[in-house]
Amino acid sequence: MEGDFASVVAKAVTIYGSGFGIFLLFCVASELFLRWREGKRPLHGEGLANMLLFPFGPLAEAIILNALLIAGLFQLYHWTPLRVPVELWTLPIYFIVGEFGYYWFHRAGHEVRILWADHSIHHSAETYDFTVNLRHTPFSTVYRFLTWAPLVLLGFQPLVLVLFAMSGPAFQSICHTERVGRLAPWFEWLFVSPSNHAVHHASNPLYIDRNYGGLLNIWDHVFGTYQRLEEDVPPVYGITRQVKSNNPAKILAHEFRYLARDFRAAPSMRQKLGVLFGKPGETFEVDKAAKAGPAIEQGAAA
């Protein structure tokens, strides 16, 4: 009975996702149209790079990655005696927990350096438009598994959990644009919007590591990571160490190269582990060590 209902929910969420896909297609088409109306080249270099990175996202996920993710999570589901039933009354719980799972998957992608090396691919676009929706990353399934595994061990049915955690954030498809300003205050507080998602994509110190929500901002409010867009602090899009290239291979390898360099150069095992699992910007870095060297010497001389 539960299995039947779970398959109905799975089918419904797939249909919902395909509907959202149509709106994503419209968003990308309108981006090209608006650029043409603004007298710009409809497909700029970065936009083309974004499109070339699209196969790493929904395409690869639809073909194999989501199946692997769900299969892996089901292994854990069989090990745990806990069960959260999939029934009409538990769907709101699955929705909120799906948002929670997405929040932590997304936050881990920003705050664990080895995961950031992957997630930074999506963030390294220096423009913020609808084509950024297509700029996907190859390894997000790995940290989806890691961050959603505890929820499955608590008894949440993997298929329904994954579908909720991935379909709600599809709403972000209509948020990657600079052309729309701030919406109603209550909407900005509760929902991911073009304005508060712009904050998420900005590299200004005020905006870094903020607004991780998928569809709702509730978990950002709970964990203190919500930040509204301030009028006097215009967002600077991209990452703190910009790629400065539209070559997809360079975009994919950018942060991984720095990660490998710092891992090799880190003097102790503790620092090597810090490079992999520490917070970006707070771990051992070759440049940081080089910059700190003279400062330490000056400090000693004084």
Place this chain on the structure above:
Amino acid sequence: MPAFDIWAVAAALTLMALVATLRLSLPGAAGGGQGTLRLIAHPAWLVLLVLTTPMTVGLMLSGYVPVSPTKARALIAGDFGYWAGVAAWITVVTAELWLLWTPSMVAQRFAKPEARDAFRALPLFNVFMGGGFLLLVWWAGSQG
């Protein structure tokens, strides 16, 4: 005492979302209205559309719901009753407004000043894209 019909509640809620959509769709109507009308057309009702609009478009795409609101009403009413049919009619009309027209109006309303010029032709583009999609779905449906 007549039996309570959950679909009548659904129809009422979807009607609120349709009125709120119409308020956004008509230039100059967004700020208007007082009292009851303001409550009925409040943008808070649009929250329902986060669920219903992509779902309706997905159902159209999968061939489960026809593009014609009248046919959708008849189909759903046959399975779930009169009020479910009414809710389906309203939901399909609302989804089609969001496909054909409303996004361009919302974009124009909330556009930053520097983007307004480019947005002027957006309604036509919206009709072209949404209309093209609906025609394709209708054509695919008519091929069986």
